[in-house]
Amino acid sequence: MARESGHHRIVVVGTGFAGIGMAVRLKQAGYDDFVVLERAQDVGGTWRDNTYPGCRCDVPSHLYSFSFAPNPDWSSTFSPQPEIEDYLRDVTDRFGVRPHIRFGHAVESAHWEDGQWRIRTIQGEFTAQFLVSGMGPLAEPSYPQLRGIESFDGDVFHSAQWNHELNFSGRKVAVIGTGASAIQFVPAIQPEVEELHLFQRTPPWIMPRPDRTITPAEKAVFRRFPLAQKAIRSWIYWSREAMVLGFAKLPAIMRQVQKVSEKHLEHQIRDPLLRAKLTPDYTLGCKRVLISDDYYPAITQPNVEVITDQIAEVTPTGIVTGDGVKHEVDSIIYGTGFRVTDLPVMDMVHGRDGVSLREAWSDGMQAYLGTAISGFPNFFMLIGPNTGLGHTSMVFMIESQIAYILDALTTIDVNGLREVEVRAEVQRAFVDGVRSSMRNTVWTRGGCTSWYLDAQGRNTTIWPSFTFRFRQLTRRFNSADYQTLDM
Numbered sequence: 001m002a003r004e005s006g007h008h009r010i011v012v013v014g015t016g017f018a019g020i021g022m023a024v025r026l027k028q029a030g031y032d033d034f035v036v037l038e039r040a041q042d043v044g045g046t047w048r049d050n051t052y053p054g055c056r057c058d059v060p061s062h063l064y065s066f067s068f069a070p071n072p073d074w075s076s077t078f079s080p081q082p083e084i085e086d087y088l089r090d091v092t093d094r095f096g097v098r099p100h101i102r103f104g105h106a107v108e109s110a111h112w113e114d115g116q117w118r119i120r121t122i123q124g125e126f127t128a129q130f131l132v133s134g135m136g137p138l139a140e141p142s143y144p145q146l147r148g149i150e151s152f153d154g155d156v157f158h159s160a161q162w163n164h165e166l167n168f169s170g171r172k173v174a175v176i177g178t179g180a181s182a183i184q185f186v187p188a189i190q191p192e193v194e195e196l197h198l199f200q201r202t203p204p205w206i207m208p209r210p211d212r213t214i215t216p217a218e219k220a221v222f223r224r225f226p227l228a229q230k231a232i233r234s235w236i237y238w239s240r241e242a243m244v245l246g247f248a249k250l251p252a253i254m255r256q257v258q259k260v261s262e263k264h265l266e267h268q269i270r271d272p273l274l275r276a277k278l279t280p281d282y283t284l285g286c287k288r289v290l291i292s293d294d295y296y297p298a299i300t301q302p303n304v305e306v307i308t309d310q311i312a313e314v315t316p317t318g319i320v321t322g323d324g325v326k327h328e329v330d331s332i333i334y335g336t337g338f339r340v341t342d343l344p345v346m347d348m349v350h351g352r353d354g355v356s357l358r359e360a361w362s363d364g365m366q367a368y369l370g371t372a373i374s375g376f377p378n379f380f381m382l383i384g385p386n387t388g389l390g391h392t393s394m395v396f397m398i399e400s401q402i403a404y405i406l407d408a409l410t411t412i413d414v415n416g417l418r419e420v421e422v423r424a425e426v427q428r429a430f431v432d433g434v435r436s437s438m439r440n441t442v443w444t445r446g447g448c449t450s451w452y453l454d455a456q457g458r459n460t461t462i463w464p465s466f467t468f469r470f471r472q473l474t475r476r477f478n479s480a481d482y483q484t485l486d487m
Contacts, residue, residue: 010034010409011119011128013107016045018382018398019134020088021066023097025402031409036097036134037121039106043092046138047084052162052181053188055081058291061214062233063240063393066091070229072222078211078291111350112377115419129418132405133349133381137340137388137461142451144176144336148314154330159185160338166331168192174319174329176311178204182335183290187298196304197327199311199319202448203277205261205284209291240392244466247285247390248441258284268296277306286446288390340388340461341365341454351376365460366431368481369474371401372422380405386434387470388452388461390443396467404474411477419485426481437464 010031012022015038023036042048057064061074064084069091075083092098105121110131112118117131141158149156157163159181172195175182182198183206190196222229246253261284269275278296280287299306309321318328343365346358352375360375367373370387371380380401387397412420435458438444443452443459452461463470 007116007127008033008035009128010130010132011117011126012036012132012134013110013119014038014045014134014136014139015040015043015088015092015101016047016134016136016139017066017088017395018136018401019043019045019132020092020097021395021398022132022134022382022402022405023100024066024068024091024095025406027095027097027100029406029409034100035126036101037105037107037119037126038101038103041103042089043098043101044085044088045134045136046160047081047088049139050081050160050162050181051164052159052185054184055181056184057081057084058180058209059240059393060236062229063236064395066395067233067399069094070222070226070233072219072226072229074214076211076213078209107348109348109350111354112352112379117378130378130380130409131349133345133379134383135343135345136383137343138338140339140344141334142337142339143334144311146311146314149332151316152314152332153316154332156332156334158334158336168331170194171331172329173197173331173333174199174327175333175335177201177335177337179335179337180288180290181337183292183295185333185335187292187294190298190301190304194303195329196299197319197329198299198304198306200277200306200308201310202282202287203280204287204290205258205280206264206290206292206295207261208264209293211293237392237396241466241468243391247443248437248464251283251440251442251445254283254285254442254446261289265296269300271300274300274306277308280448282448283442283446285390285442286448287450287452337451340451345381349376349379351379364454364456364458366427368422368427368430369401369404369470370397370463371404371474372420372427372482374422374424374427377419377421380408385460386463388463389467390452390462392467397463397470400467400471400474404477407475407477411479415479415484416486417479417484420479420482421484422482434464438462 012019015036019036026034057079060077061079065071071087105123108120110117110119117128119126141160155166168189169192171193173193174197176199178200246257309323312320312322318326320326347356349357355375365385367384370384382398382401438459441464443462452459454460
């Protein structure tokens with residue numbers, strides 16, 4: 001592949017919902033001098049990489065899509081992974097942004113030097129006035145540190161790097177982790193394997209999945225009357241937004257919601273000993289709330305064992321737990337999530353004086369509006385700190401940030417600015433406000449340890465309020481919040 005380099009007004013990194021959404025909106029706003037750098041050979045981000053059996057979204061399809069690109073052809077109310085990946089490919093081509101994408105261009109580093117960004121990729125070097133990160137938090141798999149794992153003789157892989165060549169028939173499989181991915185792929189592989197050893201550290205709260213097929217008649221209505229689908233999208237949005245009352249405002253509400261999950265568990269798990277293993281000891285919502293109708297039935301099958309003892313070590317032929325029991329397995333699947341509070345971008349991006357994001361975030365991840373970071377001029381981050389959600393669609397937050405960045409670019413052009421950098425005191429005030437709002441939320445006081453929390457126990461991941469409030473805050477770019485440099 002020929003090496004490429006060159007200068008562009010804007011460089012965007014990543015082609016998930018964030019990067020593709022940014023590219024489409026840039027093109028619609030009349031910006032043509034931009035490139036999108038993508039490490040893989042196609043678009044899709046986490047929806048391209050996570051191809052494990054059973055993978056699907058846990059946010060309703062009509063809401064988990066761009067507002068400017070509704071899809072009338074979703075097959076079900078909760079869309080499966082292949083459809084979401086196809087949707088992103090379709091948006092990429094329909095809005096004409098594929099020519100702007102440079103595939104196979106994994107970013108190695110980005111440095112702010114001499115008033116511009118210098119971005120080094122494995123295929124060449126680019127410079128840009130503005131750098132936009134669309135590298136989401138669900139991109140780099142997280143692996144537990146297991147003693148002896150290098151000695152294991154069998155197959156080992158993460159759910160985000162699924163081994164589709166492996167035939168599970170007759171296999172003794174260990175699954176480590178019981179999070180959002182595991183509760184989807186465990187029911188898919190359970191009928192195939194001879195034995196499934198499920199290693200659970202903390203049980204999740206699981207709600208029923210209200211999934212159903214979308215009928216041909218409904219699809220016809222959505223195609224002919226787009227406002228009908230827009231109305232359903234709005235209804236889903238506001239019903240989901242009401243959940244914030246329980247998560248962040250009135251935690252007592254979660255106890256009532258929790259009863260639904262308890263009934264779901266009681267109905268599907270008759271064995272009291274197994275039910276005890278699967279009953280969380282923290283408030284619903286503290287960790288990510290999962291939805292499934294087939295996970296509990298799958299793990300009650302005779303070929304499944306739920307193990308709650310801590311893993312002591314891995315041997316060439318199995319896993320030994322703290323109680324001394326050796327579990328003979330020939331395959332290990334990690335369902336252990338992603339590096340959410342230890343993002344690879346932290347070591348990649350270097351701002352003023354060569355300071356990396358990791359160094360700038362020594363006191364925890366922080367950004368103004370989750371988008372701009374003091375010490376990093378002309379740099380914007382989509383899905384940045386405290387923009388994550390526990391109740392609704394991340395696409396809503398992404399579109400809010402994109403609108404903010406576009407308004408920033410317009411302001412810069414109108415006022416003849418060359419550089420913008422959020423003021424340290426503005427960022428600090430915003431972060432202090434977020435941390436204050438977080439204190440009484442279920443994510444902080446729910447009694448659990450989750451991937452929402454960093455090493456210091458701070459929630460640097462979740463937005464602690466209503467998403468419409470975030471949209472209000474990002475509606476306009478205020479240059480007074482920034483140090484600016486004229487052309």
